[in-house]
Amino acid sequence: MKKLWSKALTVSALALSLVLAGCGQGNDAATTASDKPVEKKEITIGTTPGMFADMVRDSVRPQLEKKGYTVKLVEFTDYVRPNIALADGDLDINVFQHKPYFDLFKDQHKLDLIEVFQVPTAPLGIYTGKLTNLDDVKDGSTVAVANDPSNNARALVMLDELGWIKLKEGVNPLLALKKDIVENPKNIEIIELEAAQLPRARADVDFAVINGNYAIDAGIKPTEALFQEPSFAYVNWSAVKPKDKDAVWLKDMTDAYNSDEFKAYVDQKFPGFKLPAIWGE
Secondary structure (H helix, E strand, O other): HHHHHHHHOOOHHHHHHHHOOOOOOOOOOOOOOOOOOOOEEEEEEEEEOHHHHHHHHHHHHHHHHOOOOEEEEEEEEOHHHHHHHHHOOOEEEEEEHHHHHHHHHHHHOOOOOEEEOOOOEEOOOEOOOOOOOOHHHHHHHHEEEEEOOHHHHHHHHHHHOOOOOOOOOOOOOOOOOOOEEOOOOOOOEEEOHHHHHHHHHHHHOOEEOOHHHHHHHOOOOOHHOOOOOHHHHOOEEEEEHHOOOHHHHHHHHHHHHHHHHHHHHHHHHHOOEOOOHOOOO
8 A cells, every 4th residue: 555655645636625625715825934933932822622732731831831931722623723823823833733634725725834843643543343353354344434535535545454455556545435446355344424423333333443533532542443554644743834943932842742751741641642753653
């Protein structure tokens, strides 16, 4: 499946529309990279509820407060507004998205934003249902997957990695669909559901491919996954406006996210997470 990633980020305008349909109108007002960074002691961070917000509250904010910063945390319940708010200047930085989504979103909405550092991310994994071992897969086994385009494609790529299906040569792994399956030797029945329903669906299927955040919300540990997606493409990143890339406050925040204190916190609270490449994992 690695060969699929050679063209993973070459996406047509039509593909962009499909992936980001319904994301709202873009914001053409962009800040140029030539602007000087604003040095400040008040930082507004945008993220989504759950693990990323907890990381700020429990470890990152206390570290920054020791350096004299005031940190405001803004939580968004969708994946659209954090980037728009960042581009509009309502945030200084956001932490919630993987790079394929970020690249597609900022291109579609013409936003002048850049990624900065990776953060620990709950990986997509395949979990037990009626069957408790991957070797137990049989002819006609049922696998529940998310029905939204991004996570559905990730699940199909995972099943390809396992050898349970084969996707057609050259398919973009960000946009893979069931119709792209060219071989299904075990006659796997793929059942598409809302991502949030997948933990509950395990009782009715043989296996379920569940997003890390929904697994955690359901009390399922990522370490319980029978298999996790191997690609680092979906590790989440922070994002800022280009003018802030050399700001002292951003360096201090980057240091907080890569500190030994933060690593110890993640090891204790979020075992099984996919970790930033810079950590040497």
